[in-house]
Amino acid sequence: xxxxxxxxxxNEHQMEDVxxxxxxxxxxxxxxxxxxxxxxxxxxxxxxxxRRPFSLYRTFRDEGxxxxxxxxxxxxxxxxxxxxxxxxxxxxxxxxxGFTLPHHAEKIAVVGRGIGTxxxxxxxxxxSNKGVEVYCFLSAEEKHKLVGLKEFKEMGCELYLHADTEDxxxxxxDYLKKLLPATQFxxxxxxxxxxxxxEVHNLxxxxxxxxxxxxxxxxxxxxxxxxxCVVELYQDKERSKKCYKRVCxxxxxxxxxxxxxxxx
Amino acid sequence: MTNLAVEVAxxxxxxxxxxxxxTFGFGREFAELYDLNLLGGVMVKGTxxxxxxxxxxxxxxxxxxxMLNSVGLQNPGVDYVIREEIPWLRQFDVAVIVNVxxxxxxxxxxxxxxxxxxxxxxxxxxxxxxxxxKGGGMAFGTDPxxxxxxxxxxxxxxxxxxxxxxxxxxxxxxxxxxxVEAEGADAVSLINxxxxxxxxxxxxxxxxxxxxxxxxGPAIKPIALRMVWQVAQTVNIPIIGMGGITTAEDAVEFLLxxxxxxxxxxxNFCNPMTAPEVIKGLKNWLSQEKIDDxxxxxxxxxx
Numbered sequence: 001x002x003x004x005x006x007x008x009x010x011n012e013h014q015m016e017d018v019x020x021x022x023x024x025x026x027x028x029x030x031x032x033x034x035x036x037x038x039x040x041x042x043x044x045x046x047x048x049x050x051r052r053p054f055s056l057y058r059t060f061r062d063e064g065x066x067x068x069x070x071x072x073x074x075x076x077x078x079x080x081x082x083x084x085x086x087x088x089x090x091x092x093x094x095x096x097x098g099f100t101l102p103h104h105a106e107k108i109a110v111v112g113r114g115i116g117t118x119x120x121x122x123x124x125x126x127x128s129n130k131g132v133e134v135y136c137f138l139s140a141e142e143k144h145k146l147v148g149l150k151e152f153k154e155m156g157c158e159l160y161l162h163a164d165t166e167d168x169x170x171x172x173x174d175y176l177k178k179l180l181p182a183t184q185f186x187x188x189x190x191x192x193x194x195x196x197x198x199e200v201h202n203l204x205x206x207x208x209x210x211x212x213x214x215x216x217x218x219x220x221x222x223x224x225x226x227x228x229c230v231v232e233l234y235q236d237k238e239r240s241k242k243c244y245k246r247v248c249x250x251x252x253x254x255x256x257x258x259x260x261x262x263x264x
Numbered sequence: 265m266t267n268l269a270v271e272v273a274x275x276x277x278x279x280x281x282x283x284x285x286x287t288f289g290f291g292r293e294f295a296e297l298y299d300l301n302l303l304g305g306v307m308v309k310g311t312x313x314x315x316x317x318x319x320x321x322x323x324x325x326x327x328x329x330x331m332l333n334s335v336g337l338q339n340p341g342v343d344y345v346i347r348e349e350i351p352w353l354r355q356f357d358v359a360v361i362v363n364v365x366x367x368x369x370x371x372x373x374x375x376x377x378x379x380x381x382x383x384x385x386x387x388x389x390x391x392x393x394x395x396x397x398k399g400g401g402m403a404f405g406t407d408p409x410x411x412x413x414x415x416x417x418x419x420x421x422x423x424x425x426x427x428x429x430x431x432x433x434x435x436x437x438x439x440x441x442x443x444v445e446a447e448g449a450d451a452v453s454l455i456n457x458x459x460x461x462x463x464x465x466x467x468x469x470x471x472x473x474x475x476x477x478x479x480x481g482p483a484i485k486p487i488a489l490r491m492v493w494q495v496a497q498t499v500n501i502p503i504i505g506m507g508g509i510t511t512a513e514d515a516v517e518f519l520l521x522x523x524x525x526x527x528x529x530x531x532n533f534c535n536p537m538t539a540p541e542v543i544k545g546l547k548n549w550l551s552q553e554k555i556d557d558x559x560x561x562x563x564x565x566x567x
Contacts, residue, residue: 001296003536041535046482046510047329049534092536218324220331220533223296225289227338228324244317244338 116192330481496522512545
């Protein structure tokens, strides 16, 4: 973890309320892993007071750059849309525990809904660079709100898409369900929907694959000190005892068995 | 050479800047960002007799120039703190003050007794002002008789300097300050968070699961400053001032109001480098103003 100044390379509107921020910040870009996040100070003032946490979207390590995909939801993200090219920005990172990609992995699946797809793009990027086959199951309210399509396509991922307005399947994991008897995944990673998280977890129990979920929570410090961002999860695999775990420190990536039945 | 050293309740601080309890954990994460030796002191996370899980989430709500929290003293308990955290902090040349919180007079006294004589503990900050725990915390700090009784019981069980952390959620803070001074408190620290709330108008629900929480950050600085000044007019024991400090200039205001030392709280979240920056800024400001001893500022307010 370091606190360092980055330089905004560009800040581009993508679609609807979604923006893409590219920052030159070699000290973080060269270390951060998929599923980890950075804490962004959106201005130099005391309001908004807290930093905003964003999962890694993509890194360009050779160029020392990283990208954050963000959705405008409030005061902080609204201000972020005004950040201009060349401006300095105060960042802390890399933070938290990222996704686990097994060494032997040959095939993984990512299941994302809406802006929750962002960290899965980083994971798919790393996995496909290592020669791992990536299947993407993407969901959104409407088809034009699907996130990361272009990126996943460029990586050569197999895509399965679903919008709430369509009724060819009930949810995007139905496609995963159809594939599973014949296809073995070394890991399935989900983000952006409690319903999809439950579904992935149930499938993981049936087929025995590792499954992880990335959570989000309002944070203060972002590095484990304040205990502000806890969620109630299962303590251990027996799932008999619950406890509070910090999204910023023990997470943001958790095993689905920790989450399903308590938080999702 | 500018002197930054001060002494509070017999505790020697190489500079008057501490980190406030609950915003700094036990310092482990901050140690990754800067050298903790820079600090005057560390006031570690609120410690109870047994481990505490804390309150249900959500526990944080951002508010204008500040934040609400309802963490509720999640901590691993005093024995763990003595075994794991204090020895780790001993590697630094920094005063360590343990924040003590209880649900009963006996609990406060028992924690104080366990910490007495533990190498590396320089003082106790008795938290009679946490707004986030039921049947304890603030209940002790809003009644002068109860506050006095806590300090009396703690005093009888420890040789360590005792600092009473006062709540701003009272009509007259000077009354509480006088009560704890009378029972042997060596210093007071103020203020703890101001009770507040935030509402999500879309769901029509409180943002915090606990409904109410403690407000901190620059939003409460004027309240804190006023209370430090009032208490400084009333008691003879030193004051550690805190509440919304993010700059050296803020720290100077608290010293002028009568604080001997200051603590950085929520500022640690907004910018983890706040404490070292305040120390550096204070040094620069003093030399700019041609003041060679920071102690000249204490209580220097002209009215």
